[in-house]
Each structure stands twice: as C-alpha cells, then as structure tokens.
Amino acid sequence: KNQVEQSPQSLIILEGKNCTLQCNYTVSPFSNLRWYKQDTGRGPVSLTIMTFSENTKSNGRYTATLDADTKQSSLHITASQLSDSASYICVVRSNYGGATNKLIFGTGTLLAVQP
Amino acid sequence: DTEVTQTPKHLVMGMTNKKSLKCEQHMGHRAMYWYKQKAKKPPELMFVYSYEKLSINESVPSRFSPECPNSSLLNLHLHALQPEDSALYLCASSLQAGGRTGELFFGEGSRLTVL
Numbered sequence: 001k002n003q004v005e006q007s008p009q010s011l012i013i014l015e016g017k018n019c020t021l022q023c024n025y026t027v028s029p030f031s032n033l034r035w036y037k038q039d040t041g042r043g044p045v046s047l048t049i050m051t052f053s054e055n056t057k058s059n060g061r062y063t064a065t066l067d068a069d070t071k072q073s074s075l076h077i078t079a080s081q082l083s084d085s086a087s088y089i090c091v092v093r094s095n096y097g098g099a100t101n102k103l104i105f106g107t108g109t110l111l112a113v114q115p
Numbered sequence: 116d117t118e119v120t121q122t123p124k125h126l127v128m129g130m131t132n133k134k135s136l137k138c139e140q141h142m143g144h145r146a147m148y149w150y151k152q153k154a155k156k157p158p159e160l161m162f163v164y165s166y167e168k169l170s171i172n173e174s175v176p177s178r179f180s181p182e183c184p185n186s187s188l189l190n191l192h193l194h195a196l197q198p199e200d201s202a203l204y205l206c207a208s209s210l211q212a213g214g215r216t217g218e219l220f221f222g223e224g225s226r227l228t229v230l
Contacts (some may be wrong), residue, residue, distance in 0.1 A: 034218070043119070043205050043221030044158070089157055093217055103219070105157035 002027045004092050004106035012112045017080055021109045023073040023090030031095035035064055035075045038087045038108070047075070047088075080113045087111070118142050121206050121222035129230050130196060136225045138189040138206030146212035147189040148219065149181060150205040158205055164189060165212035196229045203227075 004025045013019050025033070032051045036044035048059045050066040050073060057064050061084075063076045077084055090106035119140045128134050138147065146165050150158035163171035164183040172181075178200075180192040189206055203226050207219040 032217075041203070041224070041226065043207070043223050044219075045221070046218050049218065103160070103217075105159075107157055108155075110155070 002092075002094060002102070002104050004090055004104045006088075006090050006106040006109050008109060009107070010110040010112070012114060013080055015080060015082055015113050015115050018076065018078050019080060019111065021075045021077075021088050021090075021111070023075070023106055025071050025073070025090070025092045025104070025106075027071075027092040027094050027104050029095040030068065030071075031093040033066060033073050033093070034091045035062070035073075036089045036091060038089060040086070044089055077111075080111075082113050082115060085111060085113045119206055119208055119220050119222035121204075121225050123225060124223065125226045125228075127228045127230065128193065128196065130198070132196075133192070133194045135193065136191040136204055136206075136227070138191075138222055139187055140208040140220070141187055142208065142220065143186075144208035144210055144220070145186060146209045147183065148207040148209075149179075149189070149191050150207060150221075152203045152205055152224070162191075163212055170212060193227075196227075198229050201227055201229045 007022045034049045035047045038044040048057050048064045061078045066073045087108040087110050089108045092104045094102045122137045149161040152158040160173050161175045162181045167183045178195045182190040203224040205224045206222040209217050
C-alpha cells in the first residue's frame with residue numbers, strides 16, 4: 001500500500017535552533033517528493049522538490065535530502081524563525097502516468113518555534 | 116502570494132442550504148483540483164479536472180458537485196451537507212494533471228462550517 005509517514009508528529013524548538021523533519025514512504029513507482037509548508041488556515045506552499053537522482057537540495061534555510069534506496073527524506077531547517085511555525089507536509093508522487101498520477105500526502109509535522 | 120484565488124474565505128451554512136465555493140487561476144494551468152482538509156490532517160483529494168473535463172472523482176458524495184466552466188474557473192456546489200462536512204476546502208492547480216514534476220499551487224482555502 002502506498003503510504004507516507006512523517007515524524008515527529010509535532011515539534012517545539014526555540015528560535016534560532018535547527019531541526020530536522022523526517023519522511024518515510026512506501027510509494028511505488030516513485031516519481032518525486034515535495035515538501036510543502038502550510039501555515040495555519042492557509043493553503044500549502046511548495047518548498048522544494050526531490051527527484052529520484054537528487055540527494056540534496058537547498059532553498060534558503062531549508063535543506064531537503066532524499067535517499068531513494070531507503071525511501072527516506074528529511075527537511076532540515078537552519079536558524080529557525082518564528083515564521084517557520086507551520087505544518088510541514090511531505091507529498092510523494094507516484095508515476096503511473098497520465099492524469100491518474102497520484103499524490104500521496106504525509107500526515108505532516110506541526111512545528112512550533114518559540115521565542 | 117498565492118495565484119490561486121478562492122472565495123469565500125469563510126462560509127457558514129445550514130444543512131438545507133445551497134451554496135458554492137469558487138476558485139480562479141490565471142497561470143494557464145490546465146489541471147484543477149478540490150481537496151478537503153480536516154483539522155490536523157493532510158488534504159484529501161476530492162476531484163481533479165484536466166482540460167476542463169472531470170478526470171478523477173474520489174468517490175465523493177453527490178451532495179458535492181464540481182463544475183469547471185472554463186480553464187480558469189472551478190466551482191464546488193454544495194447542497195444538503197452534513198455537519199461532518201465542515202472543513203477547509205482547498206483548490207489547487209497545476210500545469211497539467213499528469214506532469215512529471217506537477218507542482219500544485221494551492222489557494223488559501225475556504226473554511227466551511229455546516230450547522
């Protein structure tokens with residue numbers, strides 16, 4: 001069964017600290033993996049996309065990694081800011097082709113950055 | 116700022132009412148989506164339109180009726196809803212439904228409360 005699991009479910013860190021969020025998936029065939037940030041009551045916004053051949057990709061203070069062998073991805077946030085408080089969702093696209101390409105959403109990690 | 120616009124942002128309706136949610140994008144995207152999101156849960160796919168044709172209906176009850184009048188607009192007609200239908204309804208678009216990278220651009224959502 002195609003599944004995306006994220007850990008931890010929630011996380012509280014102090015402003016300025018680093019943190020790492022985890023995503024494990026069992027989706028097959030794999031096409032790509034995206035990390036989305038969702039502020040409370042808003043729509044998700046894409047942070048980064050990882051394809052099969054990519055190991056690491058950075059977007060400002062966000063760095064995503066992908067290990068396609070172990071089917072794991074991580075999102076590292078450096079020097080956290082209060083505005084990083086949000087839900088972070090890992091979304092994996094399966095590669096069936098055509099309009100039936102499926103997106104499998106993880107359950108998200110709720111990050112709270114405290115001053 | 117999101118380029119997918121959803122109206123209204125908030126909607127309160129009774130179980131006998133008929134209302135509609137609207138979504139608009141002007142990015143030239145040919146795929147549009149409706150998602151339902153309950154609190155602390157990931158978005159759940161409801162419908163996908165590809166080139167203005169309904170391509171995916173995830174077994175959504177008939178009290179939800181989607182409509183795609185043209186490539187820029189997507190509506191969700193609501194009738195005889197139940198209190199458990201209260202949720203954040205997210206509209207999204209992508210360049211194509213079956214694209215390889217397929218980034219979804221989400222609107223800010225319509226918060227629906229059914230009394």
